[in-house]
Amino acid sequence: MNLRKYLIMGSQNCDRDPAFILELAIKAGITAFQFREKGAGSLKGNDKLELGYKLRNICAHHKIAFFVNDDIDLAEPLGADGIHVGQDDVSVEKLRARFPKKIIGLSVSNPTEVSNSPIQMANYLGAGPIFNTSTKPDAKSAVGVEWITTLRNQFPSIPIVGIGGITTQNAASVINAGADGVAVISAVTQANDITTAVQRL
Ligand SMILES: Cc1ncc(COP(=O)(O)OP(=O)(O)O)c(N)n1
Ligand SMILES: Cc1nc(C(=O)O)sc1CCOP(=O)(O)O
Numbered sequence: 309m310n311l312r313k314y315l316i317m318g319s320q321n322c323d324r325d326p327a328f329i330l331e332l333a334i335k336a337g338i339t340a341f342q343f344r345e346k347g348a349g350s351l352k353g354n355d356k357l358e359l360g361y362k363l364r365n366i367c368a369h370h371k372i373a374f375f376v377n378d379d380i381d382l383a384e385p386l387g388a389d390g391i392h393v394g395q396d397d398v399s400v401e402k403l404r405a406r407f408p409k410k411i412i413g414l415s416v417s418n419p420t421e422v423s424n425s426p427i428q429m430a431n432y433l434g435a436g437p438i439f440n441t442s443t444k445p446d447a448k449s450a451v452g453v454e455w456i457t458t459l460r461n462q463f464p465s466i467p468i469v470g471i472g473g474i475t476t477q478n479a480a481s482v483i484n485a486g487a488d489g490v491a492v493i494s495a496v497t498q499a500n501d502i503t504t505a506v507q508r509l
């Protein structure tokens with residue numbers, strides 16, 4: 309599992325063909341992908357499934373990990389390598405019982421969420437929002453790179469990815485704070501030059 313440059317995306321984030329964006333991003337160095345078809349303008353039902361297949365196949369072809377966000381019923385049909393859930397989604401315990409071998413990612417934004425979560429049952433943590441983001445309307449307040457350092461000190465060996473408002477300008481500060489990787493949406497999907505954006509990340 310390589311989460312160093314973790315692209316998250318659904319069609320609602322794309323002003324170009326999502327498959328085109330994903331292909332370019334992988335060729336430029338993205339190491340993991342999360343299918344997050346969610347929110348205003350997102351696809352539903354069979355359209356969502358079909359796009360999921362297409363993106364899943366691109367990831368399989370290039371041998372990078374494919375994650376499904378939230379929608380656990382998509383994990384099996386899409387043959388996902390893993391699933392990412394947050395505090396308001398299906399619990400990690402239930403997820404682990406249903407999918408003993410899949411990679412499970414869990415979001416944690418503050419110490420209370422950490423206390424209430426079975427951290428050791430997750431395979432990696434998504435920590436954020438590190439910076440302000442306009443991509444997710446219901447995002448919490450920015451927590452800063454200090455949150456990465458806090459988590460790293462508390463959990464020396466679990467992989468941690470920072471998320472939220474990460475750009476080519478600030479990604480290094482997230483890694484320097486102790487993260488194993490950066491998870492981004494707009495830094496790649498909204499970039500004029502996707503190849504350069506991924507390389508700069
Ligand atoms: C890698 C990563 N980290 C955090 C999140 C956020 O998950 P969640 O809090 O469940 O919010 P939604 O993405 O479901 O809106 C993530 N998706 N990926
Ligand atoms: C999907 C998501 N989750 C977040 C969290 O803090 O848990 S922030 C976020 C949106 C990330 O988009 P961008 O890279 O464009 O800021």
Ligand SMILES: [Mg+2]
Pocket residue numbers: 377378392393394397
């Ligand atoms: Mg979620």
